[in-house]
Amino acid sequence: MPTTAPAAQRRRRTPSARRDDEAPIIPILARKVREVEAKAQRGKLGPTNRVKFQVIAFLVREERARVKADTTLADGARAELLKRLDGVATILAKTAARDTSLIQLLEVDQAASPVARRMRRDWLLESGAELAPDELIITDVAPASTTVVPAALAERQVVPASIESRQLANPFQPPDLSLRAPKPTPRRRLDGWELMGPLYKAFEMGAGGASASMELPQVPEFDRLSPKGLEVMPHQSRFLEAVRDGHRTFLLADEPGLGKTAESVLAASVAGAYPLLAVVPNVVKMNWAREVERWTPQRRATVIHGDGETVDAFADVFIVNYEILDRHLSWLGSLGLKGMVVDEAHFIKNLTSQRSQNVLALATRIREQVRNPLLLALTGTPLINDVEDFDAIWRFLGWTTGEKPGPVLMERLDDTGLTPADKAFYPEAREAVISMGIVRRKKKDVAADLPDKLIADLPVELDDDFGRSIRAAERELGERLAARYRRIIEARGARGSTSGGVDADIVRLVAQNELDESKAAGTGSENVFTMVRKIGQAKALLAADYTVQLQRSVGKVVFFAKHIDVMDAAEAHFAAAGIRTISIRGDQTTPARQIAIDAFNNDPGVGVAVCSLTAAGVGLNMQAASNVVLAELSWTAAEQTQAIDRVHRIGQDEPVTAWRIIAAHTIDTKIAELIDSKQGLAARALDGEAVDPQSSDSVQLSALMHLVRRALGAE
Structure with missing residues (x-):
């Protein structure tokens, strides 16, 4: 364990700070664990806070061992420090009980990733610790080769007969001569900083009126792309000009209805990104095939159904839905794809799902085989509940690894000359990410001829016996939750109120427990889901x-x-x-x-x-x-x-x-x-x-909290 502030410095501190002098890392851990706990209570424990959880657990163990071994400490001081460390550990345990996937992060060797080690180093430096030179310089581990087909899916793989014919007709993929050995990446000023949290924060803060859309070229004088009888709109032309200029990775986040499918089909034509893979929801597979035929009639599209018995192996565009992608990973990974589109990309936001892992593995394989492939993530709603919903999309596009920015984004962040310690870093960081290829246009801005949209609420009275029984069940649920709240207050021996109101943390705890139980119970019991x-x-x-x-x-x-x-x-x-x-x-x-x-x-x-x-x-x-x-x-x-x-x-x-x-x-x-x-x-x-x-609470959790507060007379 690194040494902490020297004794002479500790003696100069004021009496009120004396107990922190013996272990200055503990207040930092206490602050960080509260941050993680607050996120977990809202069900928003993303990758950055999971790493925080790891590092806190690691440092608690490390500090406990140091305190026990420090012979200069009086018994009373040692007991006090161990008690405070136990308090941090208790919060960790409660958080892990709320999200059981965190339990594995408590393993002794779980804080070994470069991001975790950087975070540990930064906190220790903040506490005044003196670190050895080998702890100050942290290098990244060389990336392992990508396995497109995980072992669990190996037996499910299929290779359609037509694909075997294509492979026999062309048994060797032509080498991409542009894929030379990468040059060593020079050390950058920001290499030692944990940057994913600040990048999410940069978007969470917004930008005072600045739209999240990269600078696009002007509308070309002539429409060179549309087939006879069709015409691309000006906002689509500007996007396609960016592709013509060489940009190849995009989060196309235009509002729904602005023609993202047509833009993607034409972008593949401009970039020559064939064979192209489109991973789409099942409901739009046929529509995608129609759009390919409509906008690029010289290209052939094939839709993959089931085990792919009817697939056209020599097509230019392969269209597959998320649900069956897992059995086609093997041959798609060896097809020599030069582009990939993920439609409704918010479907991959859950990184633990097999669906997301399949998409990310294929994208990584494409980048290994082709320099600068065309990668498009399409979604009019990239954020569902939290800014960390960006995580999987950024990984798909190669902008980040999940632990840190990729080389191109890191260079742009480094060029700002700022660090996350500077307030000005956040708008600059947001612009750096946007310049990687975020394109966001709103209907009111780019489609002046599109009519207005109005949402009108029509309240209806449920005045029959069924309706009255629903309202009675709602009241009973609220009273049951309120009773649980009161039991917690009584067990804690506290008044359970703040400034005369109810304790918001306990309300959230009660609501979260009810939500977890409702999800586990399904439709077999009376809960918020059955009520709705x-x-x-x-x-x-x-x-x-x-x-x-x-x-x-x-x-x-x-x-x-x-x-x-x-x-x-x-x-x-x-x-x-x-x-x-x-x-x-x-x-x-x-x-x-x-x-x-x-x-x-x-x-x-x-x-x-x-x-x-x-x-x-x-x-x-x-x-x-x-x-x-x-x-x-x-x-x-x-x-x-x-x-x-x-x-x-x-x-x-x-x-x-x-x-x-x-x-x-x-x-x-x-x-x-x-x-x-x-x-x-x-x-x-x-x-x-x-x-x-x-x-950032989910609608389900917020609705249950409303029922608790209403039953307690707070609403």
Whole structure:
């Protein structure tokens, strides 16, 4: 353990600071562990705070061993220091109990990564410790070669017969002569800093009105790209000019409906990035094939279904959905791909999911095989709950490794001449990341001819027996949570109030426990999820009846619901009213879904599209309607936005109205309010708008906290 501040220095300290003189690292650990605890309570323990957790645990063990071995300490002082270290360890244990994936980070050898060792060094230096030279200079471990197919998926791999034919026709991939041995990276001024946390903070802070979009070239004088009969819009042309200028990695975060698919297809043509792989939600596979044929008719696209029996191995564009990608990793990794598009890229934000790991492994293999490949992450909603939702997307694009910035981004950060200790670093760091290829345009800025969008709330009264039972169940749940709150207060022997109110931390603890239990219990017990589902069932006929009236007055309507039973009830009501419908559900085949969409858009006799929020919320074009009915609310603002933007997109020539059916005097009203508040995260981080920071708690957790406070009389 490094030596701490010398005794002479300790004697000069004031008496109030004397107990910290013996172990100056302890106040730092106490502060850091509270930061991690606060994030864990909100369910937002991202990579940076997980590393903090590791380092805190490591230093607690290290400091405890030093204190026990220090013969200069009096017994009383030693006992006091060990007690304080135990307090930090207790918070670590409680945090690990909340998120059990942290338990493995308590292993003795878990703080050995370069990022963890840098963090440990910085905290020790802050405490006044004297470090040995080998602890001051920390070098990165050489990256291991990428394994595209993990051992657990090896047996699932398939190689379609047509792919074997392609491989036999061309058994050797032509070498990419530009892939010479990389030059040694020079040491940079920021090499010793932990930078991922500051980069996230730079976006969390916003930029005082500056939109998160890189500088793009001007619109070219001539449209050289569009096939006969089509025309790219000016904002699309500017993006494609950036590709023509040599930029190859983009987070294309335009608002939904601005033509990201067409831009991606044309970008591949401009960059010559063939073969190209598009990883997309299942619901839009056929649409992607159509867009390739529409915008680049000279190229061939093939859609991968199941085990790939019908795949065209000699196609230019391979389109696969997330769910079956795992069985095609082997041959895709050896195909010689020169580009990759990840559509609805927020789907990969969970780094622990196999889906995300598959995408990231393939992207890494492409970068190993091709210098400067075309990598596009498409999502109109890159941030769902937290700025660390950027993490997986940045890794896919090669901008960061998860632990630190990549070489190009590190060079741009270094060029600022600033460090995270400088306040001016944060806007400069944000601009450095944006310049890597974030493109964010809003409809109001780039599509002046696109009609306005209005979200109108329609409160409905659930005044039958079913509705009254729902409100009674809601009150009972609130009282049960309030009783749990009071038991905790009594057990702690405290008043449990701050300035006459309730203890917010205990409210959050009670709500989080209930949320965890509800997720584990599923639908077998009365909880917030079953309650919201019952509210949806109670609203089903009311929402369907309003849709019937709306359809008769304005024409085609898109009806969204979250649960199948709500969709079934609505479809039965529409049939009884003599209205023809189509249905978009998760269990449909891709061709069947496309046939339904085409019927809605082209058949005047089809009046309503009954759609699942999860199955039809992304990628579909349904501009034949200009009215949307949301019979049930989603748990995320992004899902609501995506659903509405199936109608509010390029090609729409009428103002769009989304009608949210909300059950009055129930938790439904609070959920709608919380969804609206979540819109501020993207507005602040991506659009630079001066929006007040909102809680990073999930809508589910916030709704339960509302029930607790209301039952306690605080709301």
